[in-house]
Amino acid sequence: MSSTIDDLYSTDDMYSVQKTRRAAGEGGDGFTERTVPFYQTVDGLLRKTWIGRTRDENWESEVLYLYSIPELRENTDRRVAPPVSNPPFLTSAMIYRGEDTPYGVHVKPPMDLREVPISMVPGVEDGSIAHTFRPGKYNVYQDSGRIKQDTRHYLLVVRRWKDFDPEVAVLACGPQEMERLATSLAFHLQYRDNLIGVPMRLVKTQSSVDVVIDKELDELDMSDFPTHSPDGSMLLHRHNATVRAEYEKFLLNTGVWTADDVKVSFTDRNGVEHQIDTRHNWRMVTAADQGFLEPDSDATQQVDMREHLNDEVTDEPPFEQAASAKEAVMQVEYDTLTAAELRAMAKDRGLKIRPNDNRKKVIEALRATS
Secondary structure (H helix, E strand, O other): OOOHHHHHOOOHHHOOOOOOEEOHHHOOOEEOOOOOOHHHOOOOOOEEEOOEOOOOHHHHHEEEEEOOOOOEOOOOOOOOOOEOOEOOOEEEEEEEEOOOOOOOOOOOOOHHHOEEEEEOEOOEOOOOOHHHOOOOOOOEOOOOOOEOOEEEEEEEEEEEEOOOOOEEEEEEEOHHHHHHHHHHHHHHOOOOOOOEOOOEEEEEOOOOEEEEEOOOOOOOOHHHOOOEOOOOOEHHHHHHHHHHHHHHHHHHHHOOOOOOOOOEEEEOOOOOEEEEOOOOOOOOOOHHHHOOOOOOHHHHOOOOHHHHOOOOOOOOOOHHHOOOHHHHHHHHHHHHOOHHHHHHHHHHOOOOOOOOOOHHHHHHHHHHHO
C-alpha cells in the first residue's frame, strides 16, 4: 500500500535521496525506501515543477494556477523572444546544469540542486562553481568541452496535486518553452477575459506548449497566496539564492577536501585534458571559517580530571613541562612554511602524503618524524 508521501510525490526524481531501486519486472515497486522531498527540508526552497511531454497519470494529477500572464518582448532580434521581466511573478537566471555527480563527490545532489543559478542580476555572474560540474551529453560545448551556461525563466505559480492543498511553487522553463507557453496563453486570452487563478494543465508537444483548462475545478483567489517571504524578499529570488547556497553546502559536506597547492587532472569524453584547482576553494574565506582546519589535538583531547586532583596549583605555568626549545623553533618554522614547502619537506623525509591531506595533516606527519 502506498503511503501519503507516495501519493503526493509519485515521481522518482522528486526525492532528495535516491535509495536502492528494484524494477517492477523484478518484483519491486520502484524505490525501496521513500524520503522527504529536499525542498521541504530547507527554508527558502520552493517546489519546482516542469512542463511534461506526456498526458499520463502525473499530468492528470497536477494542476497549476498563474499569478500573472507572461508576455514576450516585441522589440527583439533574438530567434526566441524572451519574456518581459515581471518580478515577483517572473524572473530569469543563467544556470549550470548538472547531469551526473559533481567532481570530487560520490553522491548525486538532490533534484532541486541539479540546476544552479550563476547570475540573478543582469551583467553580474558568478561562475566559480563551473569546474565542479561533470560534462554530460547536453551540458557542454562540444567544440571546447566547457560547461554550458543555460537560461532559465522562473514563473511563480500555485500547484495543486490531486486532492491535497495547493502550495506555492516554481515553474522552470527554458527559453523556447517560455516563448511557446506565452504564445499559447495569449491565444486563450482571445476567448477568455482572464487566466489568473484559472486551473490549467500544461504539456509539451513537438512544436508548442498546450494549455488545457480544467472547467470542473474552481478558480483560486491568488491574493490568498504569498509572493514575498515574511522578511520582504521575493520568493523567486530567495529560492534561487537558496539553491546556489545549498549546492555549495552540498559540495562542502559531501566532497573531498584537498590542499591549496594541489591541482587535479582529468580527461573529458572528448579526450581533452583539464587541470583544475581544488574542489572547495571557490568560495572559501579561510579554511577555519569553513570548518576544514581541524582543531588542535590538545583542545579536543579528553582529559581525566581524576588524575589531576592532587596536582599542586601554582601561579606560574609549568615551563618545565613545555616543549623543548628545538621543538618550539620547529613549530614556528612549520607555521611559516607554505603548503608546497611543507609537502616538499615531507617528500624529502620519505613521508607518504595523500593529495587530499590538508596543511594540518602534513604538519602532524612532519612532527611525528622530527
